[in-house]
Amino acid sequence: MMRMREWRMLLVVAWVIGTGTTAEAQGGFPTEEQYLTIQQAFLQEAFRQVVALVQQFAGPDSRRGGGDPTELLQGSSGVPNSSRVWLWYVLSLERLQRSPEALRELDRLKAALANLAPERAAPATLQALWPEVFFWDGEISRKALKMVRARMAYQRLLAEYPQSAWKAQAALGLGLVLFHQQAYDAAAAQFHDVAQGTPASAVTQDALLLEGMCDVQLKRFEDAADCFRRLAESAVDQPTRHAQALFYLGEALTGLGRFEEAARTYQQAVEADPRSRWADLATFGASLPGEPDGA
Numbered sequence: 052m053m054r055m056r057e058w059r060m061l062l063v064v065a066w067v068i069g070t071g072t073t074a075e076a077q078g079g080f081p082t083e084e085q086y087l088t089i090q091q092a093f094l095q096e097a098f099r100q101v102v103a104l105v106q107q108f109a110g111p112d113s114r115r116g117g118g119d120p121t122e123l124l125q126g127s128s129g130v131p132n133s134s135r136v137w138l139w140y141v142l143s144l145e146r147l148q149r150s151p152e153a154l155r156e157l158d159r160l161k162a163a164l165a166n167l168a169p170e171r172a173a174p175a176t177l178q179a180l181w182p183e184v185f186f187w188d189g190e191i192s193r194k195a196l197k198m199v200r201a202r203m204a205y206q207r208l209l210a211e212y213p214q215s216a217w218k219a220q221a222a223l224g225l226g227l228v229l230f231h232q233q234a235y236d237a238a239a240a241q242f243h244d245v246a247q248g249t250p251a252s253a254v255t256q257d258a259l260l261l262e263g264m265c266d267v268q269l270k271r272f273e274d275a276a277d278c279f280r281r282l283a284e285s286a287v288d289q290p291t292r293h294a295q296a297l298f299y300l301g302e303a304l305t306g307l308g309r310f311e312e313a314a315r316t317y318q319q320a321v322e323a324d325p326r327s328r329w330a331d332l333a334t335f336g337a338s339l340p341g342e343p344d345g346a
Contacts, residue, residue, distance in 0.1 A: 081108060081132055081136050085108045085136075086135075088104060089101055089105060089108075089139060090135075092104060093139040093142075093143065098142075098143035098146045098147050099143075099147065101140060101143040102140065102143050102144060102147065105137075105139070105140040131176055131179075134160065134164065134180055137156070137160045138183065140156060141153045141160065141187065142191075144156060145191045145194070150191055150194065150195040151195075153191050154188075154191055157184070157188055157191065161188075164177065164180060164181070164184070178212070181208075181211070181212065182208050182215035182216070182217045182218075182221075183217055185205070185207050185208035185211075185212075185221070186204075186208055186220060186221050186224070188200070188201075188204035189202075189205040189221060189224045189225070189228075190224060193224055193227060193228055193231075198232060201224065201228050202225060202228045202229075205221045205222075205224050205225035209221055209222060209225065219245050219248060219254050219258075222244055222258075223241070223242070223245050223257060223258055226242045226261060227261070229241065230261065230264075230265065235265045235269050238265050239262050239265035242258045242265065243262050244258075245257075245258035246258035246259045246281075250281070251285055255285075256286060259278050259282040259285070260279075260282055260295070260296070262278050263277075263278030263279045263282070263303065264299070266278060266303075267302065267303060272303045272304075272306035272307045273303075273307065275299075275302075275303040275306070276300055276303035276307065279296050279299045279300035279303055280300055282296035282299075283300060290323055291329065293323045293324065294320045294321075294323040294324035294327050294329040294330055294333070295320075297316055297317070297319050297329075297333070298317065298320045298329045298332055300316050301313045301314075301316040301317040301320060301333060301336055301337075302336065304316055305339075313336070313337075314337050317333040317334070317336045317337035321333050321334055321337075
């Protein structure tokens with residue numbers, strides 16, 4: 052399932068760019084009725100319906116996958132709405148595990164935006180659209196294990212749109228690509244920057260967790276313990292996340308040879324969320340032999 056914060060970002064950006072330019076008279080794709088129908092299907096996660104609706108409304112070229120969305124944008128009732136629908140189409144294909152098609156459609160959208168006549172969209176509209184397009188390019192590519200493409204998309208977003216609302220999530224995605232490539236130092240630097248955000252936010256918590264995991268890979272157990280401790284403190288009202296942070300804190304303490312403290316931390320993880328997988332892992336971690344801290 053797509054994370055709730057990503058759904059919220061889609062809704063916020065849809066509203067911002069949807070009000071950032073004056074739509075032309077009714078006509079073209081999508082009409083207001085078509086837009087609302089596709090939006091409702093997407094928000095209900097009816098991804099097959101989204102694909103069918105876009106192919107139905109946009110015409111036969113979309114069904115073949117060989118049409119040119121430039122024509123849709125040039126003749127649409129509003130660049131933001133037609134771009135938004137095309138992104139929903141791309142994301143629906145990805146959720147249906149049709150990543151190659153999703154990336155192809157994303158390339159077509161990028162080409163259409165790049166070739167858009169200046170009078171069709173205000174600069175502010177494109178400034179809002181491009182970062183999101185690059186972000187989803189990175190996300191879909193990363194999940195499809197196309198790491199070079201993902202890295203380029205994230206880096207372009209961060210370099211060209213440093214003030215974008217997508218910046219933190221793009222940095223997180225770039226860090227995940229670097230982690231996959233075992234470039235742990237570089238990945239940790241990306242996560243560290245994001246981890247300085249609001250402690251209770253999901254993206255900050257993800258960054259803290261991932262920075263700590265990089266430190267574990269680099270055997271920087273003291274730094275890892277600090278990340279996991281901060282995460283545990285920020286997630287006391289989130290039982291599963293709290294248990295996860297305490298489990299990894301126990302792992303870091305074990306790496307430091309502080310076995311008694313690790314055992315207590317594993318027990319705290321079990322108590323935080325007894326039915327979670329982290330409780331099971333913590334129980335196993337606590338059962339492993341280790342020398343006493345003072346030995």
